[in-house]
Amino acid sequence: MSKEAADQDILALVSQEVSQTPYACSTLTQLSGGTANFVYRGILSRPLEDGTKTIIIKHGEAYAASNRDFKLPTERCVIEETILSALNNVPATAAEPENTGTSTSTSTPRCTVRTPHLFHFNRATNTQILEDLPDALDLKTFMLAPAAAHRVPHDLATVIGRAVGKWLRAFHDWVAEASQGALAQASEKNKLMRDLKFTVNYNNLVGQAGRFPALLAESQPVFRRVRDMAAAELGGTEGEGFGVIHGDFWSGNVLIPGTALDQQLDVPLFVTDWELCQYGPRALDLGQMIAELYELKHFKDIDAGIWIIEGLAEGYGVIDEDMAFRTAIHVGVHLICWGSTVAGWGTDEQIEEVVKIGRDLVVRGWEKDRAWFEGIWLRGLFTRA
Incomplete structure (x- = not known):
């Protein structure tokens, strides 16, 4: 068939x-x-x-x-139903534009972020019925669309980032409350998806030297130590930076109306696809989103990618230095393992350059070179650490 x-x-x-x-x-x-x-x-x-x-x-x-x-395994569907059901009654997180007195700031809508409402789930067939966001695109597709690619204003991009960052911080804090212990237990059981995420990122990181020996061979010792660190984190439940995470938090899993540039009052965003929800380092959620947003700038010269990153860091708020470095490492891992593999995404030169950038983020993050990070586009993580 x-x-x-x-x-x-x-x-x-x-x-x-x-x-x-x-x-x-x-x-x-x-x-x-x-x-x-x-x-x-x-x-x-x-x-x-x-x-x-x-x-x-x-x-x-x-x-x-x-x-x-x-x-x-279809257990992934049950994990998603469990988290979405719990989030059904959690109110949206909102971010308002800063009033700078300019015409763009006064006309910029606020952004609200939440999960779609789960109406129904049939465990026998693994069928969910969810709230629809009319005319929606995922954030990555929206940013790449000709109508928006180079037209998203700085103020709107910053508000989008701030709203997503505030929502992510609110989710990480909410799910860490003692009252959400059942969710933590459920997410800890999602070991297959947790291990899959580790394999496609950190095991894959070490193997990338075979694709780019001239760029990555010298960094292999650091890459192996980073992989071992990530392996040691599997199953970890202690520490300031650990908790229930979305697990696949990137611009493809955030929905935004395709008409967002025309909105005057409110732009609603939905966070979707919870099947990789797991217990792990919160830095993985931040790092994956940041890496994908940076690729918009790197491959397509879309400045709004950087502006959203800046808003995201501001919205997420204060983190400790260890989490900042762990986030930076994951940004680098994602750029190497994913930014270099999307067919038709960039030229050979752009792909080599994104691998170099990813390598430097991993190595400098491992070395905890704060001064270096404070001089690049990722500085927003460290001004709040």
């Missing part, structure tokens, strides 16, 4: 499943970008009592939606 035919079978099953519920849909459209799961936007046959007309349906199988040969 072809992938297209198999996907149609899944669509038919999902449509049949929801047809006997309040979430019956007149049409279902599969959304692009779903790697692990089958994701659809549904137009409800009848609006919900609150007026909701569209929903998102996310269905998981014991394999990746994009590659049936890549097996993934």
Whole structure:
């Protein structure tokens, strides 16, 4: 059976499943970008009592939606349901623009960040029904779109970053409360996804010297020590920088309205895809997001990537020096392992340069060279450490 035919079978099953519920849909459209799961936007046959007309349906199988040969346990879906259910009643985090007296600052909307509401989850079929953000794009796609790429104002980019940073800090603090002990226990069980994250980042880091020997061979001793440090963190539950983390916190998992540049009052953002939620260093959430935002500037010369990073650091607030260096190391690891592998993302020269930048971040972070970091675009982490 072809992938297209198999996907149609899944669509038919999902449509049949929801047809006997309040979430019956007149049409279902599969959304692009779903790697692990089958994701659809549904137009409800009848609006919900609150007026909701569209929903998102996310269905998981014991394999990746994009590659049936890549097996993934469906426990990931239960982890996501657990965290989303707990977050259903957590209010949005907001960031207001700073009033500098300029025309752009007075016309910049505020940004609010929260998770989509989970309406329903069927544990027998691993099917979620979620709140839809109409006309949404993920933040990375939004920033790359011709309509926005070089048009996002500094004030708006900073507010987006500040809102996302404030939300991330609020989430890390909230989930560390004693009342959320059940969430911590659930996330600690997500060992397969935790180990997968370690493998594709830190084991992969050491192997990258084979791809870029001229750039990375001399740094191999440091890379091995960094890998060993990350391996020692697996299963760790103690320390200021440890807690429940999103686990896949990057610009592809933050949704923003495609019309954000036209908004006057409020820009809502949703944080999605919680299947890698795990217990680990909070620096991994910060570092992955920062690395992806930096790639916008590095590969596409989109200044707003840096502006969002600056707002993100401000919004997240004070961290200790150890967490700042750990974050910087993860930024570097991500640039080396992921920034160098996206097909068509940049020229050979840009790819080599991003590997160099990643190498320097890892090595300088390992050496705790604060003065060096205070002289580069990542200085915002250290002014608050």
